[in-house]
Amino acid sequence: MKDLNAYHANLELQHIxxxxxxxxxxxxxxYLEGYYCYRHQCVTRQGKADWTQIFTHAERSMAASQVVDHKQLVRLFRLPRSVLTGKLKTLVRDNELTLSRLEQCLDEHLDYVILxxxxxxxxxxxxxxxRMPADYxxxxxxxxxxxxxxxxxLGITFPA
Incomplete structure (x- = not known):
């Protein structure tokens, strides 16, 4: 199953x-969501990307750790999509976009949090x-x- 997930993750990477x-x-x-799901084995029994499993896989804020009902929670990219897109645009601008650089960038910056x-x-x-604060x-x-x-x-804390 891991080989199949790696195969699907690679397909999503190529789409990206x-x-x-x-x-x-x-x-x-x-495509980012699909890549994340396959990369982290968040898949259904049929081998399809399953975004609902992100709720159990992603890091939760301290407050979200106390909530069981998924309907009371929100999943977000750790970095806003616009910031992540900016990193990809920089790779294009600097003529450094390759599959391996893209994969490295996504593995480093593509992550979810639960709030x-x-x-x-x-x-x-x-x-x-x-967006991110100016200090970023x-x-x-x-x-x-x-x-x-x-x-x-904003004082939103996560377990250490």
């Missing part, structure tokens, strides 16, 4: 590569649903390139 090369970034989310609906509303209200981009900041900085800025 083609869409990135064509600079059609608006279509990436579906409560209240935490998600807090994130939206602060404007961090689709400042090399002299302690939050520079720290994927968790948007959650830390």
């Amino acid at each position: 590569y083609l869409e990135t090369c064509a600079e059609r970034f608006q279509y990436l989310e579906l 409560t609906r209240q935490e998600w509303q807090q994130l939206k209200a602060a404007g961090f649903e689709n 981009y400042r090399p002299d900041s302690a939050s520079y390139q720290q994927a968790m900085s948007r959650f830390q800025a």
